[in-house]
Amino acid sequence: MDRSRLKHARTPETNGAAPLPALAHTLMADADSAVLLLDPHGRIASINAAGERLLALGRGRARGREAAALLRTVVAGDDVVRDAFRAPRLEREAVLHSAAGELPVRLHSYRIGRPPWVLLTLRDLTQMRRMQQELRRHERLATLGQLSAGVAHEIRNPLGGIKMATRLLAAGGYDGDRIPVEMAQSIVAGIVEIERIIADLLEYARDTRLDLGEYPLDRVLAPVIDAVQAPDERRVRIEAHGLDAGIMAMVDGPRLRQVFTNVLKNAVEASESVMNPRVDVRLGLRNDAAVVEIVDNGPGMTAEQRSKVFRPFFTTKSTGTGLGMPIVKKIMDLHGGEIEIDSTPGRGTAVRLIIPRLASPAPAAAGTGGGS
Ligand SMILES: Nc1ncnc2c1ncn2[C@@H]1O[C@H](COP(=O)(O)OP(=O)(O)O)[C@@H](O)[C@H]1O
Numbered sequence: 001m002d003r004s005r006l007k008h009a010r011t012p013e014t015n016g017a018a019p020l021p022a023l024a025h026t027l028m029a030d031a032d033s034a035v036l037l038l039d040p041h042g043r044i045a046s047i048n049a050a051g052e053r054l055l056a057l058g059r060g061r062a063r064g065r066e067a068a069a070l071l072r073t074v075v076a077g078d079d080v081v082r083d084a085f086r087a088p089r090l091e092r093e094a095v096l097h098s099a100a101g102e103l104p105v106r107l108h109s110y111r112i113g114r115p116p117w118v119l120l121t122l123r124d125l126t127q128m129r130r131m132q133q134e135l136r137r138h139e140r141l142a143t144l145g146q147l148s149a150g151v152a153h154e155i156r157n158p159l160g161g162i163k164m165a166t167r168l169l170a171a172g173g174y175d176g177d178r179i180p181v182e183m184a185q186s187i188v189a190g191i192v193e194i195e196r197i198i199a200d201l202l203e204y205a206r207d208t209r210l211d212l213g214e215y216p217l218d219r220v221l222a223p224v225i226d227a228v229q230a231p232d233e234r235r236v237r238i239e240a241h242g243l244d245a246g247i248m249a250m251v252d253g254p255r256l257r258q259v260f261t262n263v264l265k266n267a268v269e270a271s272e273s274v275m276n277p278r279v280d281v282r283l284g285l286r287n288d289a290a291v292v293e294i295v296d297n298g299p300g301m302t303a304e305q306r307s308k309v310f311r312p313f314f315t316t317k318s319t320g321t322g323l324g325m326p327i328v329k330k331i332m333d334l335h336g337g338e339i340e341i342d343s344t345p346g347r348g349t350a351v352r353l354i355i356p357r358l359a360s361p362a363p364a365a366a367g368t369g370g371g372s
């Protein structure tokens with residue numbers, strides 16, 4: 001470019017009418033973004049090479065044309081040029097219909113002077129969108145991969161047992177009558193184990209609708225305590241507090257029962273390993289929410305374990321599926337509730353389930369629910 005031209009205040013392209021110094025022209029020509037200057041009639045007074053490329057227009061073909069016709073978005077009634085003339089500054093994203101197809105862009109506009117001219121810049125987001133999509137796809141695949149690896153790992157154990165027992169049976173590698181019975185029993189145990197894993201998985205993946213009803217929370221909680229305590233005539237003492245306060249809440253009773261069961265079982269399983277195991281269950285209120293607190297004096301969790309409790313298949317137990325807490329989290333989220341966990345290694349764990357009493361049912365929660 002001829003340097004002396006930079007001194008001139010006007011450029012020949014706009015017949016001296018545009019407030020566009022030659023310096024600005026140089027900057028425009030160098031820009032990676034599309035830069036368009038619109039005159040007060042909304043016509044293109046000037047466009048840089050990047051702009052012609054982006055909009056797939058031949059060189060010099062855009063000048064003088066209606067900007068609104070060239071910058072149509074895919075949304076009916078949406079008019080970026082009209083909006084740009086209405087506001088002193090504008091910054092937004094849009095998907096344009098260009099000669100080369102749909103074009104996602106980031107758009108900046110500046111209104112200048114009176115009558116108003118508009119300076120528009122457009123940045124191509126195609127590449128960025130593609131990268132974002134790619135990232136999301138990778139994330140989905142990673143989650144799916146983790147989940148599949150977890151399922152495979154969990155099911156392989158009982159399957160291995162079943163296979164061994166069946167092989168022995170088939171080979172007749174036993175004497176006496178009792179051994180085949182034991183083998184058959186171990187096959188059944190393996191199948192029961194696999195069924196349990198599948199039931200947990202289905203619960204975790206189950207539809208997200210709640211079947212809300214007005215429930216006295218003590219009636220949801222008490223049978224859970226009985227059921228967990230019953231097979232555990234062993235050593236763990238479960239003490240309940242506050243069940244007589246008559247606290248009501250709009251919840252999905254059966255699914256909340258599942259939440260209490262999972263948390264209470266974890267507390268019992270954790271405290272089984274200490275000298276005087278003890279689990280306390282407290283039902284109470286905090287502001288307008290119901291709180292169920294389950295405290296054990298088990299070994300507690302390290303910060304690392306604590307950070308993984310909601311991860312599917314995270315378990316430190318030989319017979320665990322690691323799906324209990326993810327299911328708890330999912331059902332609590334659906335209720336708009338919260339979970340607090342305080343855990344001190346060597347001292348024990350407190351899990352607090354905070355349940356809004358008047359959960360305004362989300363749109364998806366209305367109508368038929370999945371509660372059984
Ligand atoms: N009350 C608790 N005390 C100590 N550790 C716990 C407690 N609750 C959960 N955890 C930890 O979180 C892990 C995941 O729990 P969960 O999702 O219910 O799966 P699972 O019980 O099948 O292992 C447990 O294996 C344990 O390591």
Ligand SMILES: [Mg+2]
Pocket residue numbers: 262265266320324325
């Ligand atoms: Mg569990």
